[in-house]
Amino acid sequence: METTTRSSAVRDGLGVGIAVGLSGVAFGAAAVTAGLSVAQACVLSLLAFTGASQFALAGVVAGGGSLAAGAAGALLLGVRNGLYGLRLSGLLGARGWRRLPVAHGVIDETTAVTLAQPDAESARTGFLVTFVSLYLTWNATTLLGALGTSRVADPAVFGLDVVGPATFLAILWPRLTGSGPETRTLRTIAAGGAAVALAATPFTPAGVPVLLAAAAVLAVVLRSPR
Amino acid sequence: MTVWQAVLAVSLGCYALKLAGLSAPRRVLDHPGVQRFAALVPVALLAALIAVQTFAEGRALGLDWPRTAGLGAAVVALLLRAPFLVVLVAAAAVTAALRYAGL
Numbered sequence: 001m002e003t004t005t006r007s008s009a010v011r012d013g014l015g016v017g018i019a020v021g022l023s024g025v026a027f028g029a030a031a032v033t034a035g036l037s038v039a040q041a042c043v044l045s046l047l048a049f050t051g052a053s054q055f056a057l058a059g060v061v062a063g064g065g066s067l068a069a070g071a072a073g074a075l076l077l078g079v080r081n082g083l084y085g086l087r088l089s090g091l092l093g094a095r096g097w098r099r100l101p102v103a104h105g106v107i108d109e110t111t112a113v114t115l116a117q118p119d120a121e122s123a124r125t126g127f128l129v130t131f132v133s134l135y136l137t138w139n140a141t142t143l144l145g146a147l148g149t150s151r152v153a154d155p156a157v158f159g160l161d162v163v164g165p166a167t168f169l170a171i172l173w174p175r176l177t178g179s180g181p182e183t184r185t186l187r188t189i190a191a192g193g194a195a196v197a198l199a200a201t202p203f204t205p206a207g208v209p210v211l212l213a214a215a216a217v218l219a220v221v222l223r224s225p226r
Numbered sequence: 227m228t229v230w231q232a233v234l235a236v237s238l239g240c241y242a243l244k245l246a247g248l249s250a251p252r253r254v255l256d257h258p259g260v261q262r263f264a265a266l267v268p269v270a271l272l273a274a275l276i277a278v279q280t281f282a283e284g285r286a287l288g289l290d291w292p293r294t295a296g297l298g299a300a301v302v303a304l305l306l307r308a309p310f311l312v313v314l315v316a317a318a319a320v321t322a323a324l325r326y327a328g329l
Contacts, residue, residue, distance in 0.1 A: 019311055026314050040233045047237035050244075052272065057236050059279045067227040071235045077271050078240040083264040085247020086255040094248065103245040159321030162296035165279045166317035169297065172272040173304045186269050193270030194277035201282045209282075213274035214267055221266055 009122035012113050013129025020051075020109050021137025026163040027054055028145025033160050034062035038146040045142035049135065050107050052171055053077045055164045056210070062161075065206020073210045084111040091115075091123050105131030108171065189217050296321030 024045060031041035036058060044054045053074040060070025085106045091114060094102040105127065113130045117123040149160065175186050193213040200209035227235075254260060280297055281287055299320035303313040 019309055023311050023314055026318075036229065036233070040229060043233055044237060047234075048240040050240050052275075053236060053240050056271075056275055057232060059275065061229060061232075063278075063282065063284050065284070067229065067232040071227070071232045071239075073271065073275075074236045075239045075243070077268065078236075078243045080264060080268045081240065082243040082247030082250075083255075083260070085244055086250055086252070086260075089248045089250075090252065092248075099245065099248050103248045104241060106244045106248060157322060157325060159292065159296055159318035159323075159325065162280075162293045162300075162317045162321040163314050165276045165293075165297055166300040166314050168272045168276045168279075169300050170304060170310050170313045172269065172276070175269055182265075186266070189266055189269050190273035193273040197274035197278050198281060198287060201278060201287055202285050204285075206278070206282070206284060209278055210271060210274040214270050217266060217270035218263070221262060 005118055005122040006125050009113075009117050009126035010129050012116065013126045014133050016109050016113050017130045017133030018137050021134045022141055023051070023167070024138035024141035025145035025148075026160070026167065027051060027058075027138075028142040028147075029149040029158075029160045030055060030145075030163050031058045031142075032146045032149040033156070034058040036061055036146075038143070038150055041146040042139070042143055045139050048074075048078075049104060049138070050078055050081055051138075051167060052108075055167055059164050060207040063206030066208055069205060069207030069211055073207055073214075076211070076214055080108075081106050084108075087111070088114055088127070091120060092127060093120075093124070102127075105135065107134075109134055189221075192220070193217055292321045292324035295324055 027045065028038075028041050031044070031054070032038065036044075044057070048054055056077055057070050057074040060067065060073070085103065088106060088111060092102060110127050110130045114123045114127040117126045152158070172190065176183065176190060193216075196216045197209040197213040200212045204212070276297070280293055281289065283290075296317040300313050300317040303316040308316070
C-alpha cells in the first residue's frame with residue numbers, strides 16, 4: 001500500500017517535472033528575444049528558478065522599461081513561493097541546513113504535487129522527484145532555448161513574444177475557472193489589474209504599470225469589509 | 227540599474243522569499259490577512275502582466291493581431307484542458323503562422 005502511493009508520487013513528480021521543465025526552452029527563447037544574454041537567462045533559471053518571475057523580468061527588459069520596477073514586480077510574484085513554503089514546511093519537515101536546498105524547490109508545480117499526495121511520506125517523495133526532474137529539465141532547456149534563439153535573426157517570426165503572456169495565462173487560469181463568490185472576486189481583481197496596468201502604460205516606464213495594478217488591488221481589498 | 231544587477235537581485239530575492247516561507251513560524255499562515263494577500267496579489271499581477279505583454283510595446287498601446295490571436299489560441303487550449311507545454315506551443319504556432327501569412 002505504502003509502496004503504491006510512493007510510486008504514484010514518483011509518477012506524478014516525473015510527469016509534472018519533465019512536462020513543465022521542457023517549457024524552459026520557451027523561457028530561454030523569450031529571454032534572449034527580450035535582450036537578455038544567454039548567460040543572464042541561465043543564471044535566472046539556475047538561481048531564481050521560478051518561471052513567472054523570470055518571464056516578468058524578461059518582459060520589462062524587452063519593453064526597455066525601468067529595471068528596478070521590473071525587478072520589484074518579479075519579486076512580488078515570488079512572494080507566493082514564500083506562502084507555499086509556509087504551507088509545506090510542516091509537511092516536508094526540513095530542519096537546519098537541509099532547509100537551504102529544499103527552499104530552492106518551493107514553487108507552483110512542486111507545491112501542487114506535494115499537496116496532492118495522500119500521506120507525508122509520499123508528499124516528501126513527490127516534492128523531491130518534482131523538484132529534481134523539473135530543475136534539471138528547466139535549466140537544460142533554458143540553455144537550449146537561449147542558444148538556439150541567439151542564432152535566429154528575428155525570434156518574433158516564431159511567435160516567441162506570445163510565450164510570456166501565455167505562460168501567465170496558464171498559471172492564472174485555474175484560479176479563474178472555479179465557481180462561487182471567491183472566483184467572482186478573483187475575476188474582478190484580474191480584470192481590474194489588467195485595466196489599471198493598461199491605463200498606466202502610456203504614462204510610466206515598463207514595469208511600473210504592473211506594480212500599480214498590484215497596489216491598486218491591494219488598496220481596494222484592504223478597504224473593503226471582509 | 228544594469229540588467230545583470232536586476233538578474234542577480236531577482237535571483238537572490240526569489241530564493242530569499244522561498245527560504246523565508248519555509249523558515250517562518252506556523253502562526254503566520256493562520257493570519258487571515260496573509261491568506262487574503264496570498265490569494266489576491268498574484269491574480270492582479272498575472273492579469274496585469276498578460277495585458278501589458280500582449281497590448282503594449284514600451285509605452286505605446288497597440289493591437290498586434292498575431293500576438294492577440296496567439297493568446298486566443300492559448301485560451302482555447304486551456305478550455306480543452308491541454309497540458310501546459312501544449313498551451314505554449316499552440317500560442318506560439320498561431321502567432322508565427324499569422325506573421326508568416328503577413329498579417
